[in-house]
Each structure stands twice: as structure tokens, then as C-alpha cells.
Amino acid sequence: MNSEAPEMTLAAVRVPVWRAMAAIIRRDLRASLRQRQDLLNPLLFFFMVVTLFPLGVSPEVSFLQQAGTGILWVAALLSTLLSLDHLFRHDFDDGTLEQMMLQPQPLFLLVLAKSLAHWLLTGLPLVMLAPVLGIMLHLDGNSIGILCLTLLIGTPVLSLIGAIGAALTLGLRAGGVLLSLLIIPLYIPVLIFGTGTVAAASNGAPVGGYLALMMAFLVLAVTLAPFASAAALKISLSNS
Amino acid sequence: MAFDSISAFIVMGGHGPYVWTCYAVFVLALLGLGVWSRRQRNTVLRTQKRQMDLEQNGRVTDKPAPASFTRIHPS
């Protein structure tokens, strides 16, 4: 990305963009390590939703092998949704967000940093937890590997797109449900191709095409979503 | 006319139920949309008129002055 500082004539102190972004990520990580339940709740939710399926539908090995990747992907998607609500909430409440908007650095890059921090705190732990649950659902090693790969590419997309919804619903009543309604349609393609990759792999078909498409989603989300989130943040903040 | 008789027109060579359901739902949905939209506009106008009538009788002010205590008679 651009390593040069965008010079703003009015800025008294020039902090390079990347350093500002790094500061935001570091700050978010530290804050959530202090508030551990924010970090743990989505993971617990993920774990519990996955256990519902063998108990609720069928513990049969053949069923679980077939539906396992779908279950894991849907659960990961839901727990990401659950965690999105407080992506901007704390910063909004204590006024950090308004400070962020006044920074000379472009807002969309700061939003990108926040989305990245969100992914590090929810997406990455989900990816790491997935193999354990995969074994519990009797998935074979190859499927688990591909599943983790798709989650690794897919969860950042979920965080980036989710940030748009979180920014739009900031400060609204019943923001959580609304957020899901707005964001789920945009998550559907990621889900389709995420599970499709694993299905193709377990059928012995080549997965290159799928992975390329998921990478395309990721690149597109990285380039476009921060702009939309930044615009939405500005709108939500001008409201309050 | 592509059909020999009215009954042939209704049966449509066995596809009647499919075709007619579609057309019925389509017409109903559009009709509903039109009627609903019209009614919405008329309601807005009517509420506005009632509001203005009330105002004229001096019973409700649209924007009460900040420090006055106007008594509102519920009707």
C-alpha cells in the first residue's frame, strides 16, 4: 500500500498512515485482551452452534461428513455477525471514533485497520478452532485442510463487509438484528463458494477456480468495503 | 385466437392452473400496490387537512412555542 504519508497542509504532526493503522490495530488488540468476553463470546457461540447439529439433526457419521463443512461455515458466519455489533460500538461510546475522523489520515485506511483488528480477534480464532470441530464432525483430514484455507480467505471478507453494516447501524436501536438483515445477503456468495470449495475438494475435483474466486472476493472487499464503511461512519456520526 | 373454445382457453392444454395462478397473482399484486399507494397519499392529505382545521379552531398548534403551556383538549 502507500507507504508515504499523505501530506495534509493543516496537520501539525505528520504521522505516517501505516503507523496510524498499526497503532489502531495494537490498541484494539490490547483493549480486547482486557475485555476478554468480547473475544471469547463469538468463539463459544461458534462452538455451541456447531454442537447443536449432531444433537439436533443426526449424529450419523455419513450425515455429518456431508453437512459438516456447511455447518462450520454457517456457524462461523453467524458468530462473525454476532461479534460485529461492537466493532465500532466502544469507540463510538467513548468518542474515539470522532477523534479518528478528525485525523489527517484518510478514514478508509483507519477503517481498514479496524476491520483487520476485528478479523484478528474473531476470524482468526474461528479458523484455528475449526479443525477441532471438524474432527468432532468426522471430516477427513483433506477436507479440514481445505475448509481452514477457505475460512482463512473468507473470514476477512466477512469482517470487511460486516464493517459496512456495523457502521450503518451504529447508534440505532435494535442495531444487531438490523445489521444481520442488511449483511446476510452480501454474505451469501462467500458462503456458497466457501462450502463449494470443500465439496469440490472432497469430490476430487480441482479447487483452483474456487480459490481464485474467493481471492477475488477478498481483493474486492479490501479495496471497496473500507470506502463504504468510512462513508457510512461519517453519516452515522453526523447524526448523533 | 389461438384456442378453439373458451374451455380450451381456460384449460390451456393442461397448463391452465400454472398460467392462471401466475396471472392472478401478478394482477392482484399490481392492483394492491396501486390501491395501497393511492390510499397512502390520500391519507397524508387528509391528516394534513384535519390538522389544519384543528389549528384554525385554535385547539392545536402545529409547533407549540417553547415556553407556553397550551392546554390541549383531546377530542
Added chain:
Amino acid sequence: MWQFIRQLFHKFGSPKWFYGIASKMMPWLLAIGLILLLAGLVWGLAFAPAERLQGNSYRIIFIHVPSAFLAQSIYIMMAVAAVVTLVWRMKLADLFVRAVAPVGAVLTFLALFTGAVWGKPTWGTWWVWDARLTSMLILLFLYFGVIVLMSAIADEKSSARGVAVLVLVGVVNIPIIKYSVEWWNTLHQPATFKLTEKPSMAPEMWVPLLFAVLGLYLLFGWLACLRMQTEILKRERRTRWVRDLAAAGGN
């Protein structure tokens, strides 16, 4: 010249001016739209020849294609209006999005419904999860999202701009719908009408279809005008001209 365009733009942005113009256009839109749509439908239902393979079930095309066509183009129009809202903050553009989103949702639903009913006798199934059908379903969800967000944000200005952002984000779905039938080997057939080629359909079938599409377009114009008028009345409640209008009984 530039001055003139600016003036026109300002005039166009005036709700009062639009209200008057809409009132003048609406009878025409309604009349011509109804005539065209009815002509298309009656022609299609009773006079167009049966199809060589599908027999009479293909007559659903005369409502399926117009609905699907409108469902997508309404979303595109909303996206254009969203850009106008965000860049020029024109009130009318936001009113358009607000007025038209429910219409788009209804037409998307109709396209899905008629498609399902048509699919049963021809393909042999009500529904398949193929790319075209799924992306249309996502379009329906997007319309729902827009409608919900519209009512959730109370503040007028931030509601307008928030909805505009959401509409623009959803635009990515439109090319997916359009090209799904070409990119993937779907069950859904490719487009019958193409801008660059002759329609691959007999004229006694595509002429009524064209009538129906044009008629529905005009009817949509009528609906849009009517619903925008409602939104204008709601928003400009306190202005002089709306009060006069209400006093006169809405004419």
C-alpha cells in the same frame, strides 16, 4: 449554458415543481401503461400461438420477463439516485429511492414466483439453487434490507445517505444476475432479448412481450410518481404550498 443546466438542476430538485409535473404526467402514464400492458397480456394469453415445445405454459413469459426486467432496472435506477443523493444531496433522489424500493421488492417477488410456477411444468421443478435464481433471491433480500434501513434511521438526512450507501453496496449483485446465465451452465435459459441481436423468438410472440414490458415500465412510472408525491407531502408538510393543497382537497 452551464448556468442554464444549473438552473434546470435546481428546478428539478424542487419538490413542489416535481409535484406539479408528476400530477400532469400521471394520467398519461397510467392510461398508456394500462393499455399497453393489457394489450400485451391479452394478446399473449389468447392470441399468440402456443410454443412448439412448452405448449401453453410459456405464456407465463409475458409477465415473468417484464417483472424480472423491472426488478433489476428499478435497482439500477435506485443506485443512480443513490449516487445523486451522496454527491449532490438532492432531496428528490432520496425520495425516489424511498418511494420505489417497495415496488422493486414486489416485482422481484413476482419474478421469482412466476418463475417458480413456470419452472414446474417446463424444467420439472419449482426451484433449483442455480445462479440466476439465487442471485434474484439475493436481490429480494437487498430490497428488504433497504426498506428496513429506511424506516430504522429517524434522522432525515442520515437516513437518506445511509440508505444510499447500502443501495450502492448492493449493486455488485446486478452484474451477477445479468451474467449468471452466461458464466455458469445454469438451467435458466439465456436472455431472449439482446440489444445487439434479433430476438430469438417469433415476432407474434415478442411483440406482445415488448408491449407488456413497455406497459409495465409506464405503470411503474405512474407508481413512482404517486409514491414520490406521498413522500413529498409527508416531508413538506409544513410548507405553504402543501397546506394550500391539503385545503383544496389534494388537487
Added chain:
Amino acid sequence: MHPIRKKRLTIILFLLAGLAIAVGLTTYALRQNINLFYDPTQIASGEAPLDARIRAGGMVKQGSVVRSDQDLTVEFEVTDFVSSVTVRYTGILPDLFDEGQGVVAMGRLHPDGVFVADQVLAKHDENYMPPEVSDALEKAEASGARAPAMNQ
């Protein structure tokens, strides 16, 4: 260059680069067969995986439909005019199913080369024409007139 303009340029370049990469990846992806659709030639050459749920499609070969007289089992050959594959299906076929028509079948390829379908769907192309026209066309081609399929 003016700093603000420079900033804008960086942003635009960043956007364009992102879009270009995404388009490139998508075009690569679309050249792969990602919806598990195989035509008869691919199946005959052994590209299709065995015992996985795949989709196969093509034209129903003229005169190949054999119906069982005990139950609803049907066997027919699907061809792409290069190779063909035998499809076995038990169930009700869609109205549009006919010899010479396009179908999409979902099911599994067995080791003996028979495709056992659990769902057969008729695919219609974007060409619509009345029976007289298609009759005239067929006569012109002199390839044996088929009865008009008005009331199927």
C-alpha cells in the same frame, strides 16, 4: 505535485489495482469448471469423478429412450454429438423432456459408465417459436417431420 492531488491519485491507483486483480482472478476462475457440470465427452474421457454428485447435461439422443414396463425407470442416452453417456432415472420426467431436447441430470456416475440420476430437469433454450414455424424449419431441413407438440 500538489499533496492532495497526489493523495487522490494514490487512492485511485489503489482502487484500480484492486479491481484489476479481482477481474483477473474472476476470469481465471470462470475458465475452470466450478459448478461440477460435465458434458458427455468429459464423462467418456474419464474427467468426471466417480461416486460424487455431479451434474451432466446434453441432448437426449433420438430413439434412445427406453421405458421400463414395471416402474417409472427410464434409460436414455445423453449426447453432445461427439460422445454419449447412458442415464438411468426413476421418477416422473418433466413435460418438456423429449428426444432431441436438452436435459440437465443430477446424480452419480457409476463405475460401469452409467449415470444414475436422482433428478432430471429439462433445459429450454432461449428460442421460442410456434409449432408451424418449427415444422416448416424441420421440413426445410428434410430431417423427418415430428408431430407438433402442442398438447403435451
